[in-house]
Amino acid sequence: MENANFVSTTNGCKLCKPLGACIAFRGIEGAIPMLHGSQGCATYMRRYIISHFREPVDIASSSLGEKHAIYGGGPNLKQGLKNVMTKFGAGLIGVATTCLTETIGDDVPMIVREFRREMQGEGAELPPLVTVSTPSYSGTHMEGFHAAIKAVVEQVCREGERRELINILPGFLSTADLRHLKEIVDDFGRECVLLPDFSDTLDGPALEDYEKIPAGGTPVADIERMGSGAATIEFGRTLTGNDSAGVQLNDRFGVRLHQLGTPIGIRETDAFFETLSTVTAKPVPEKHEREKGRLVDAYVDAHKYLFAKRAVVYGEEDLVIALASFLVEVGIKPVLCASGGRSGRFKSCIELVTAGFTDLPIVEEGADFKKIEELCEGLEPDIIVGHSKGYTLSRKLGIPLVRVGFPIHDRFGGQRTLHIGYRGTQTLLDRIVNAILEKSQDESPVGYAYL
Amino acid sequence: MSTAVSVIFQERKDQILRKGQDSFGMECNRDSLAGAVSQRACVFCGSRVVLYPISDALHLVHGPIGCAAYTWDIRGALSSGPALHRLSFSTDLQERDVIFGGEEKLYLALCELIDKYAPKAAFVYSTCIVGIIGDDLDGVCRRVAAEKGIPVLPVQSEGFKGNKREGYGAACRAMFRLVGTGDTKGISPLSLNILGDFNLAGEIWIIRDYFTRMGIETVANITGDGRVGDLQRAHGAALNVVQCSGATTELAKMMKESFGTPFLRVSYFGVEDMAESLYEVAKFFENKDPQIMERTRELVKSELAVLYPAIQEFKKDLAGKKAAIYVGGAFKAFSLVKAFRLLGMQVVLVGSQTGTEEDYRELYEVTDEGTIIVDDSNPLELSSFLKEKDVDVFVGGVKERPIAYKLGVGFCDHNHERKQPLEGFIGMLNFAREIHSSVMSPVWRFVPRKKARN
Numbered sequence: 001m002e003n004a005n006f007v008s009t010t011n012g013c014k015l016c017k018p019l020g021a022c023i024a025f026r027g028i029e030g031a032i033p034m035l036h037g038s039q040g041c042a043t044y045m046r047r048y049i050i051s052h053f054r055e056p057v058d059i060a061s062s063s064l065g066e067k068h069a070i071y072g073g074g075p076n077l078k079q080g081l082k083n084v085m086t087k088f089g090a091g092l093i094g095v096a097t098t099c100l101t102e103t104i105g106d107d108v109p110m111i112v113r114e115f116r117r118e119m120q121g122e123g124a125e126l127p128p129l130v131t132v133s134t135p136s137y138s139g140t141h142m143e144g145f146h147a148a149i150k151a152v153v154e155q156v157c158r159e160g161e162r163r164e165l166i167n168i169l170p171g172f173l174s175t176a177d178l179r180h181l182k183e184i185v186d187d188f189g190r191e192c193v194l195l196p197d198f199s200d201t202l203d204g205p206a207l208e209d210y211e212k213i214p215a216g217g218t219p220v221a222d223i224e225r226m227g228s229g230a231a232t233i234e235f236g237r238t239l240t241g242n243d244s245a246g247v248q249l250n251d252r253f254g255v256r257l258h259q260l261g262t263p264i265g266i267r268e269t270d271a272f273f274e275t276l277s278t279v280t281a282k283p284v285p286e287k288h289e290r291e292k293g294r295l296v297d298a299y300v301d302a303h304k305y306l307f308a309k310r311a312v313v314y315g316e317e318d319l320v321i322a323l324a325s326f327l328v329e330v331g332i333k334p335v336l337c338a339s340g341g342r343s344g345r346f347k348s349c350i351e352l353v354t355a356g357f358t359d360l361p362i363v364e365e366g367a368d369f370k371k372i373e374e375l376c377e378g379l380e381p382d383i384i385v386g387h388s389k390g391y392t393l394s395r396k397l398g399i400p401l402v403r404v405g406f407p408i409h410d411r412f413g414g415q416r417t418l419h420i421g422y423r424g425t426q427t428l429l430d431r432i433v434n435a436i437l438e439k440s441q442d443e444s445p446v447g448y449a450y451l
Numbered sequence: 452m453s454t455a456v457s458v459i460f461q462e463r464k465d466q467i468l469r470k471g472q473d474s475f476g477m478e479c480n481r482d483s484l485a486g487a488v489s490q491r492a493c494v495f496c497g498s499r500v501v502l503y504p505i506s507d508a509l510h511l512v513h514g515p516i517g518c519a520a521y522t523w524d525i526r527g528a529l530s531s532g533p534a535l536h537r538l539s540f541s542t543d544l545q546e547r548d549v550i551f552g553g554e555e556k557l558y559l560a561l562c563e564l565i566d567k568y569a570p571k572a573a574f575v576y577s578t579c580i581v582g583i584i585g586d587d588l589d590g591v592c593r594r595v596a597a598e599k600g601i602p603v604l605p606v607q608s609e610g611f612k613g614n615k616r617e618g619y620g621a622a623c624r625a626m627f628r629l630v631g632t633g634d635t636k637g638i639s640p641l642s643l644n645i646l647g648d649f650n651l652a653g654e655i656w657i658i659r660d661y662f663t664r665m666g667i668e669t670v671a672n673i674t675g676d677g678r679v680g681d682l683q684r685a686h687g688a689a690l691n692v693v694q695c696s697g698a699t700t701e702l703a704k705m706m707k708e709s710f711g712t713p714f715l716r717v718s719y720f721g722v723e724d725m726a727e728s729l730y731e732v733a734k735f736f737e738n739k740d741p742q743i744m745e746r747t748r749e750l751v752k753s754e755l756a757v758l759y760p761a762i763q764e765f766k767k768d769l770a771g772k773k774a775a776i777y778v779g780g781a782f783k784a785f786s787l788v789k790a791f792r793l794l795g796m797q798v799v800l801v802g803s804q805t806g807t808e809e810d811y812r813e814l815y816e817v818t819d820e821g822t823i824i825v826d827d828s829n830p831l832e833l834s835s836f837l838k839e840k841d842v843d844v845f846v847g848g849v850k851e852r853p854i855a856y857k858l859g860v861g862f863c864d865h866n867h868e869r870k871q872p873l874e875g876f877i878g879m880l881n882f883a884r885e886i887h888s889s890v891m892s893p894v895w896r897f898v899p900r901k902k903a904r905n
Contacts, residue, residue, distance in 0.1 A: 008560035009516060009543035016517025038579055038611035039483050040493020044521035047849050056853040058830055063483045069583065069611045076485045083486030087460060087831060099515050100579040100611055103549060136515035137580065138546045206859055208899035210834030212458075340516075389523075 011369035011389070013314055014340025016136035019045045020144030021096035022059050023172065027196020028152065029217035030091020030127070032084050034060040036077050036108060037098030052407040053175075053202045053415045056214070060084045060093075064100060073101050074111045081115055085127065088212045092128045092156075092220055094148060102135035128220060130155045140341050142316050145172050146236075146243045149195060152223060153245040159253060160228030166192040166279060167232040167255065169246050171239075171262060171318055172406065175203035176418040184421060187285040188276050193222045193229065195245075203415055227253035231279045233272070235262045236318040237352075238343040261353065262318050263420045264428065265326030266295065268353075272421075291422040298426060299330055302433045307331040309436065310379065312393075314338040314372055314386040315405045317346045317365075319419075323385055323404065324361070325353035326425055332432075333358050335379045338367035369393060383435060388414070400435035404428070458831040460484055466827060468811070471820035477811040479826040483614070488829045490777070490850050491804045493610035495578055496522070497618020500867060501698050502574050502606065502625065504649050505677040506530035509570035511540045513557050513588065514578025518610075519543075526867040527651045530676050535570055544580060554586050561595045561603065571679035572602040574625060582609030602679070604628055615779065616697050616805045623701035626673070626682055630706060633680060635687025639668040641736050641743070642688045644712075646703055647695030648719070648874070650675025651867060657875035658719055661729060664750050665743055667736065673699055686710040690735055692717045692728070695780055697805065719874035720786035720882075722758065722793055726751045754876035762793065765883040770795030772843040772890055777802045777825075777833060777851055778865060781810030787846060787865070788817050794883055799840040802828050830854050838900075844890050859898025861889030 018035055022045055025033035035042045042061035049057045062080040064073045077095070084090050097108055108131045119126055132151035134144045149169060170181055178199035185192040200216025226232075232255050234246035239259065241247045250257040258279070263272040269292070273284045309332045313320050317339045324334045337350050347363040354360065362375055373393055384394050384401045388409045394401035408414020418424040437451050459467060465478040483489035495512075499522045502510065512519040523539030530536065542560045544553050561573060573595070577588050588605040596603040604625045608618050643662065648655045655675035662669055670688040671681035691703045691714035703714040715735065717728035733747040774791045776784050781803040788798050801814055802825035814824050823836050834854050837845060845855040848866030855862040863885050865873060873882045895901050 006560070006563050007542075007556055008511070008564055009519070009541045010564075011523060011539050012516045012520050012541060012543065014516060015520050016515060019517065034486070038493050039489055039491050039614065040496050040610045041517070042488070043490065043492040043850070044496070044517070047525075048521050050849055050853055054853060054856070056830060056857055058488045060486045060488050061483075063485045063487075063489065064611050065482050066612050069579075080485030083460060083484065087458065087486070098579070099544075099549075100583065103580050103583045135546070135549075136517045137544045137549050140516075204857075206898045207857055208859075209838065210830065210854065210858055212831060 006370070009368045011392075012340055013338065013367050013369055013372065013389070014140035015048070016141060017134040017139050017144030017147070018096045018098050018136060019048065020141035020146075020172070021094065021132055021134045021148035023049065023198065024145045024148035024152075024196050025094030025096070025130075026057065026201050027198035027217050028092050028094070028223070029219045030213055031094055031217060032058065032060055032088050032090040032213060033094045033096065034062070034080060034084060035096055035098055036062045036073060036106065037064060037100045039063045041098045048407065051409045055202050055204060056210070057202070069100065069104055072104065073106050074114075077106070077108070077111050078115045078118070081112070081129065082119075090127050090213065092130060094152070095129065095131045096134045096144070096148065097132070099135045099137050102133065108133070128156050142172065142318070142341055143243065146239065146245070150243065150245040150248055152195065153226065153248050156220065156223045157227040157249065157253065158224045160225060163225065163228050163230065164190060165225060165229040166190050166276075167226045167229040167246075167249060168192050168194045169232060169234040170194065171236045172316065173262070174415060174417050174419060175199045176416045177420045177424060180418060180421050180423060184288065185276065187287060188280045188282055190280050193226050194218060195223060195226070227255065229255045231256045231258060233258045233260060233275055233279070235260055237261045237321050237349040238317045238341075238345040240345070261325060262322035264322040265329050265425055266292070266299075266422070267329065268322055268325050269420070269422055269425060288422060291426070295422045295426050295429070298429055302429060303331055305433050305436055308333060309382040310335045312336045312338075312372070312376060312379070312381045312384045312386075314367065314390060317341040317343055317349075319405050321346070321349045321353055324350055326428065327385070328354050328357035330429065332383075334361045335381055336362045336364065336372070336375050338364040338372045338375070340367060342366045383432065385432070400439050402428070402431050402435050458835045460487055463487070466825065467832070468815065468824040470815055470818055470822045470824065475812055475815045477808055477824070477826060479806055479808055479811060481827070483827055488831070489804075489827055490829065491614050491827060493614065494612045494618040494621065495576060495608040495610045497615035498576060498606045498608035498622040498625075499618070500526065500649070501619055501622035501674060503536055504528035504530070504674045505574070505679065505682070506536045507533040507571045507678050508535065509540065509564055509568055509573040510536060510576070511542065511560060511564060511573060512576045512578065513542045513553065513581050513586070514544055514576070515580060516541055516543045518576070518578045526649065527870050528649045528675055528867075529653050530650075531656075535568055540564055549580060549584055552584060552586055553581065554591050557586065557588075557591050558595060561591070562599070565595070565599045565601065570601065572604060572629065574604050574606050576606045576608050578608070579610040582612065602629055602632075614805060619698045620701050623699060623705065626702055627705045629679060629682040630702075631683075631686045631710065633683025635684050638670055638684070638687040640689060640739055641666055642668040642670050643690040643692055643732065644671040644673055644685045644688045645669055645675075646673045646691050646693040646699040646714070648672070648675045649867070652870050652872040654719070654872045654874040654878065657872055657877060661750060661875065662732070665729065665733060665747050666740060667732070673702065686712060688712065690715065690732070692732060694718055695782055697780055718782060718786045720783060720878065721790035722755070722876065722879050723789050724786045725875060725879070758876050758880055761880055762883055765887045766795045768887060768891055769883075772796045773799045773840060775800035775837055775840065775842040775845045777828060777845070777847045779804050779848070781806030781814065783865065784814060785817060788814070790879060790882060793879075794886065798822060799842060800825070800836045802826060834858060844886055859895055859900040861886075861892070861895070863889060
C-alpha cells in the first residue's frame, strides 16, 4: 500500500460550501439562492445540481468582475438583489458568499443592511434577505448546508406562543426522504415545519409555464413560527452547538432539541419514532409498526446473503454514519468509512453505531478518492455504498456500487432514492442484496435463475 | 406583442433581437447582469474546457476544492492513450493557506503529483482566490519546471477576470509556450493541426480520418486527444484549421505571427459546413498536390451517398417542426441553423453565451424572419421564448435541458457532455437521429403544454 500523505487532493470526496447553502435555500418557499462572487460559481453549481435532480435550478449571482474584486462587490450585490426581487418576485433571498468575496473582505451583512435601508427609503416591500458566510476554503458543502439553515433560523425565526408544532431539521436528504418524513409526522397527527423542504422545488411536475420560482418549499411564515415549536428533531450525529440550528432554537427560544442520527436502519429509525412518540404523546402508528415488522422479516430473509460481506462506505459524514449503523445490523462489515468532511467527530460516531456488532472499521476523515482507493488495497471489499463519484473505484475493483446520497450523476431517478425510515431502509436493503445476488449470478459458471 | 416582455430586464433589451421587427444591432460582450442568472461561466471555466483534453499533462487547479470538483471528468473528451486528464487535482486551499499564502502548498503539490504521474507537462490553473491572495504562480511554476525538467505552465484563469472568452485566451497563451519547442523533422508538406476540436465522443478521430483519406497528415490535435509532444511540434504543420468561435483562435493568431502558419476557419457540424471545410483545406493544398481535390470530392460523395437517404427518412417526420438553439459560442449556431434547414426544420430562436457582434450579424443574415436572436440569455427569457414560439426541440447544454423538459419541449445536448459524435457526416446522421428521437417521442402527448391545446 502506498502511504504517501499528499498535500494535494485527487478526486475530492466533497464539494464546496456555497453549493450546500444553495441547496438548503432551494428548500424554502419562494426563495432564490444568490451567490456573491464571480459568475462561474453559480453556473458550475447549477450544472452540478441540475445533473442530479434533473430540474431547473436557478441560482443568481452578483457576477463580480475585476474592478469589483478591487473596489468591492457591494454595488453589484445590491443591483443583483434588486433584480432578483423585481424579476423573480422572490419571497426570500439567500445570499451566500464565495471565497472571492470573503477574501476581498466584503461585509455582506452590512451591505444587505444598507440595501434594506435604501429600498425602504424608496418605500419598497422587502422579502427576508438571509446572509450566510460560506468561503469554500473552510469546510465542505455540508458545512455550507448547515450554515445556511442556521442562518435562516437565526435571521427569520421569531418568538411566539408555544404550539404543538414539531420542527424537523433533516439535513441533506433526498426528495423522497423529505416526502416520507412529512408523511410520518402527518401519521402522528401533528403539524411539522420541515426545514429545508425541497421535495417539490427540486422534484416538481411537468408544467405548462416555467415557474420563476418552483412551487413548494418551507413557507417563510412557518419558519417564523419555529421559535414557538414544541420540539425540534435534528438529524446528524456530527452536528454540534456551533453548526446546529436546533441548538440555536433551543438556546434562543427554549424549543426542546432532540438530536438524532439520520434514521437509516432499525435502531436509528426506532430512535426517531420513539422521539416522535414522546413528543406527541402518541404511540407509533400501526402502519409504521407494520413497516418495521416487514423490515425485520426482510433482515431475516436476507441475512445469509449478507453475513460478513465487506463494505466500503463514503460520502457526507452523517450519511456514512447512518449507513454504517444500518449495514452492521444486517451482518455486513463496513471495512472502510470515509468522508471528505473533517468534523472531528466522524470516528467516534462510527465507533458508537458499530459497537457491539463489529470491530471498528478504518475511518478516514478528509479523504479524497485517491486515499479511499489506496486504503481499499488489501481490504477485499464486496460492495461499495456511496454516490456516483465512486464509480471509478467500483469499476477498478470489479464490485458493485449501490448509489446513495448526492450526487447521482450516472443513474436515473437518483434524486428520488429513498434512504430513511423503515421503508427507506427496506429499499436500501433490497438494492444491496440484489447487487450482491446479481454479481454472484453474473459470475457463476452455471447461471441459476433460482437463487 | 410577445409574452416575453415581462421577463426581460431593461438592461438587457438591446441584447435581444427579432429579425424582421428590429434592424440589426446587438450589444454583446458585456458583463453579465447581476441577479439575472446568466448561463455563462467564468474565466477558469474557459481555460479548463480548452486545456482539459490534453491527456498526458497534469492539470492542477490551484484553489479551493469547488473549482476542481465541478470540472472533474465532466467532458466527454476521449483519449486514445493516457487518461491523466480525467483525474481531478486540486491544491484544495484551506483558510490557513489563504492567510499565509498558497505557494508552498502549490510547490509541494506539483512535486508530489509530477513524481507520481510523470506527466509530459503540467498546467496550473489560477482561480479567483489566487488572484486575490497574490501567489506568485509564475515563480512556483518556473522553480518546479527547473527541478523536474518538464514544462510547468501557469494558466492565468482567475474566475472574476471576465467571462469564458478570456479563459480561452489564457489557455491559448499557456499552450503557446509549448509550441515551437519540439522537433519537426519528418512532417509531411501536406500537414495540418486541428484546432478547436475537443474529441467529444471521439469526434476528432472522425475528422482526422477524413484528412488522412485526403492525404493530409495531422500533426497536433488541439486539444481533443491532445498530447504535449504534438503541441511542441505543431509549428511544423503547414496549416491550422480552426473550429469553435473563440476557443483556440488566439493560438492560431499567435502561431501565424510567430511561425507564419496560416489558418482556416472551419466547422464540422452539418453537411454543408463539413463538406465546405474539407474543400477549403483541399484548395489550400492543391498547388502542392493537384490530386487532392479529386480525392476530397470522392470522399464527400461516398459519405453523402450513405448519409442522404438516411436523412430523407428523418426529414419526412421532422419537416416543419420548430427548433431553438442556445449554445456557448456562436459558430456552432451557424452550422446548426443550416443543419436544421437540411432536416426541413425552422429555427425560431438562436442565441449564445459569448457571441460577438460579427457573429450575431451573420446569424441575423442566415435566419428566417421572426427569429429571435439573443446574447447571454437566462432561464426566464429562454423559457418565455420557447413557449412563445411553440418550439419542438431545443439544442443546448446541461443547464438548458431542464428548462426544455420542464416545459415539455424536446432537447438535444450539443455540449461537452454529449456522448454521441455530432461532427462529420456521420455526426449529422447522429444529430438527425437524436433530434428525431426527441421530437417524435410519444411522451409529449402527456405534457401540459400539449394537453392544453387539445
